[in-house]
Amino acid sequence: MPFDPEYLLSNPVDIGSALRELTRSTDRLMMTAAPEPIAVTVCSVQVRTRTFRFHPYAPKELGxxxxxxxxxxxxxAFGAQIAFEAGPATLVHPDEDEGLNVPVLECAFPAQFYRMQRRQHVRVMARPGSHAVWRCANGGEVKLRIFDVSLGGVGLRSRLGPEELPRVGTRLEGLQxxxxxxxxxVADLLVVGVYEATEHDFTHGQIRYLHMGCAFAQEDRQRERFLERLVRQLETRNVD
Incomplete structure (x- = not known):
């Protein structure tokens, strides 16, 4: 692939991590080998066997x-441009894997994976279960899921309606x-953007969330050192 070598991944663990990001990304992945582009979604990744599974949004495209x-x-995915080549694929039916609800295609990992992060700060997915608790003006508490994180801020998500959540310009003080x-x-955050996001869950289908993009309101070198370590860990985590 004619891409800058600096952004080409070749280590299987790194490729697995990048593929795993695609299973949780709200952005669509397009296949360009067909006469017309086909939208697909990556549904699972296995680092041990170095394989991944995907299926088209339109079932009629499977054959x-x-x-x-x-x-x-x-x-x-999460602000990074990605591209890779793989194939051929094998068809896996639900009767061959009880965890499946629909047939999927399985491929070996690509030999190389292009991933170029365009954001000012590298933004990575937070681990499942990462969260923050926001104390409302009425004294109640709302648990927010930490979706992603960078040195510059975090993305928070909730299934609550916009009237129940912080608006753009709101300062969230002392948020753990x-x-x-x-x-x-612990940090002070400033809500800089709010929008609806849809996540594709392989079991439950499309799930709508309200996404709040938050920037750190103050410089804090100790916090930055903590986040530098965290981002490195999340970038290189074993996703199997």
Whole structure:
């Protein structure tokens, strides 16, 4: 692939981590090897066997994809441009794997994976279970899921309505950010963007959330050192 070598991943663990991001990204992944682009979603990744599974959003495209000897994938995930090639694929039916509800295609890991982060700060997915607790003006508490994190801020998500959550410009003071086994840190946040986001869950389908992009309101070198370590851990975590 004619891409800058600096952004090409070749280590299977790194490729597995990048593929795993795609299972949780709200951005669509397009396959360009077919006569017309086909939107697909990566549904699972196995680092031990170095395989990943995917399926098209439109079930009628499954047979068309199975007939192709190779695939070219292009898209984005969490602000990073991604591209890779893989194939051929094998078809896996639900009767072969009780964890499946629909047939999927399985491929070996690509030899290389292009991932170029365009954001000012590298933003990575937070570990499942990472959260913050926001204290409302009425004294109640709302648990917010930490979706992603960078040195510049965090993305928080909730299934509550916009009238129940902080608005753009709201300052969240003394918020404890709990990153599970990655540790925790207390920070003041400023809500800089709010929008609806849809996550694709392989079991439950499309789930709507309200996403709040938050920037750290104050510089704090101790917090930055903590986040530098956390981001490195999340970037290199074993996703199997």
């Amino acid at each position: 068309r994809l199975l007939a192709l000897p190779a695939f070219s994938f292009e898209g984005s 950010l709990d990153f599970q086994d990655g540790g925790s840190v």
